[in-house]
Amino acid sequence: MAGFDDEKRRFSSFQLFAALAGFAASYYLSRVFYHVYFGPLSHLPGPRLRAITGLPAMWTTISGKDHEVIPALHRKYGPIVQLGPNELSFAGGAKAWADIHGPKKGVLPHKDPVFYPSSINGANSLMTAGDAEHSRQRKIMSHAFSERTLKEQEPLLRSWAEKMKTKLAERIATGQEIDIVKFYNCTTFDIMADFLFLQGLDLLQDGEYSPWIKNLFNSLKTATIVLGFRRYSSWINDFIEYYVKNNEQARKAEYEHFRNAAERIDSRWNRAIDRPDPWATFLGSLTREEQHVTASALMVAGTETTATVLSGLTYHLLQNPLAMEKLKEEIRSNLRNFDEVTLENLARLKYTNACLQEGLRLYPPVPSGSRAYQFIPGGTVVGVHHMATYRSPDHFKNPDKFAPERWLGDPEYADDHRDALEPFQTGQRNCLGQNLAWHEMRLLLATVMLHFDISPGPDSKSWIDQKVYILWEKKPMFVCLEEVKV
Numbered sequence: 001m002a003g004f005d006d007e008k009r010r011f012s013s014f015q016l017f018a019a020l021a022g023f024a025a026s027y028y029l030s031r032v033f034y035h036v037y038f039g040p041l042s043h044l045p046g047p048r049l050r051a052i053t054g055l056p057a058m059w060t061t062i063s064g065k066d067h068e069v070i071p072a073l074h075r076k077y078g079p080i081v082q083l084g085p086n087e088l089s090f091a092g093g094a095k096a097w098a099d100i101h102g103p104k105k106g107v108l109p110h111k112d113p114v115f116y117p118s119s120i121n122g123a124n125s126l127m128t129a130g131d132a133e134h135s136r137q138r139k140i141m142s143h144a145f146s147e148r149t150l151k152e153q154e155p156l157l158r159s160w161a162e163k164m165k166t167k168l169a170e171r172i173a174t175g176q177e178i179d180i181v182k183f184y185n186c187t188t189f190d191i192m193a194d195f196l197f198l199q200g201l202d203l204l205q206d207g208e209y210s211p212w213i214k215n216l217f218n219s220l221k222t223a224t225i226v227l228g229f230r231r232y233s234s235w236i237n238d239f240i241e242y243y244v245k246n247n248e249q250a251r252k253a254e255y256e257h258f259r260n261a262a263e264r265i266d267s268r269w270n271r272a273i274d275r276p277d278p279w280a281t282f283l284g285s286l287t288r289e290e291q292h293v294t295a296s297a298l299m300v301a302g303t304e305t306t307a308t309v310l311s312g313l314t315y316h317l318l319q320n321p322l323a324m325e326k327l328k329e330e331i332r333s334n335l336r337n338f339d340e341v342t343l344e345n346l347a348r349l350k351y352t353n354a355c356l357q358e359g360l361r362l363y364p365p366v367p368s369g370s371r372a373y374q375f376i377p378g379g380t381v382v383g384v385h386h387m388a389t390y391r392s393p394d395h396f397k398n399p400d401k402f403a404p405e406r407w408l409g410d411p412e413y414a415d416d417h418r419d420a421l422e423p424f425q426t427g428q429r430n431c432l433g434q435n436l437a438w439h440e441m442r443l444l445l446a447t448v449m450l451h452f453d454i455s456p457g458p459d460s461k462s463w464i465d466q467k468v469y470i471l472w473e474k475k476p477m478f479v480c481l482e483e484v485k486v
């Protein structure tokens with residue numbers, strides 16, 4: 001009899017559990033059903049599965065395929081695509097840029113805190129600062145990136161370009177292989193370190209990455225995978241925020257990057273130099289903690305980006321020998337020797353500038369763009385997708401073709417929407433370093449083209465087959481260089 005009672009109790013507990021589970025499942029399904037068919041995003045195009053679950057968006061991100069999958073979705077569904085239950089991607093050209101990022105007086109796109117997690121020391125850089133703090137920091141920092149300040153730093157920039165040229169020539173003499181991507185990276189990291197810390201990182205000296213920079217590149221894939229999971233679920237995000245935020249072991253790579261930048265900032269103030277140091281003014285107006293996070297941010301934002309454009313452009317020039325010849329001809333006929341390679345002279349070279357625009361279009365350094373969030377409805381993450389915009393036939397004729405002429409008034413490309421290209425983003429949160437980036441890109445490109453004939457090395461055609469972990473996972477690009485007497 002007792003056995004029968006036990007059995008009955010067990011049966012009713014099972015029934016209760018099943019009823020609760022059934023209730024939870026139907027509640028969840030009805031919410032999903034409501035969201036997909038009647039919710040505020042229900043009228044927007046995109047695959048139904050993506051409206052139901054964030055899994056496909058997570059998978060696209062962690063498999064490094066954002067740059068292929070999202071443009072393909074835009075080609076199928078149009079300029080607005082729902083990527084996940086609360087995520088929209090835009091590829092609508094100039095209007096999308098203006099609607100999402102501005103300029104709109106007084107309205108800042110609020111940044112997605114998942115994409116821009118809090119820093120190690122709790123201070124904010126421009127990238128993560130809230131609205132009020134952002135305008136204070138931006139005002140302080142904008143002097144450092146003005147044309148006047150950059151002109152003051154011209155000798156420093158030119159000295160690094162000259163060093164790159166010397167080191168490339170030395171490498172040719174040794175007969176060793178030349179990975180041009182590495183040389184561009186070594187140069188841009190040395191330059192940024194020299195601005196920030198008053199001393200380069202000695203990367204160009206041997207044409208090799210230091211452990212700090214190797215660690216930085218290696219950590220991008222893990223960071224993207226963590227980001228994919230954080231965006232998939234607010235529970236996972238909360239868990240990571242709670243358990244990982246102050247766990248130095250779990251954030252080892254981040255801590256190492258931060259410490260490397262912070263230590264060098266501290267020692268910059270004890271270093272005596274005999275050259276102008278315009279960055280002292282802006283860095284000195286930030287708190288020491290802000291200086292640390294700002295240096296950490298600039299050692300990524302102001303380095304790899306510029307080297308990426310140069311690498312992508314070199315790839316496209318190697319695949320388009322006629323364009324390469326035209327570029328060399330413009331540079332060599334206008335600049336007779338390195339003394340004439342000045343920021344002012346370089347800004348006048350039309351074909352050089354058109355090649356760089358085309359390089360930025362075909363291979364934008366942050367291919368997926370950043371995620372701001374706005375209020376359509378509250379909390380929906382929105383962003384303009386660079387690759388989807390720039391490879392869209394709605395905006396550019398022959399979108400996959402390298403055609404610098406499209407920036408030079410060629411009637412064949414008269415209907416291109418040139419104002420859709422905004423690699424530096426628009427609005428109050430656009431790239432503060434774009435003037436510096438332009439000078440640096442022109443200077444390093446012209447230095448290579450003036451002094452060397454460059455031709456493809458082994459496997460260079462397939463170099464472009466890459467994944468994206470926030471930034472391009474750039475492979476080595478081996479090239480054959482021959483020095484030209486100028």
Ligand code: HEM
Pocket residue numbers: 126127138298301302303305306309364365366370371423424425428429430431432433434436437
């Ligand atoms: C071709 C090279 C570059 C490209 C394509 C580029 C692109 C961008 C983009 C798209 C943003 C917006 C990011 C976001 O909101 O998440 C940005 C922000 C920023 N970039 Fe660049 N960047 C380049 C080079 C540089 C350089 C050389 C520096 C400085 C040395 C720099 C400093 C910054 C800073 C400080 C911000 C944050 C601005 C703010 O939030 O107010 N960038 N950049």
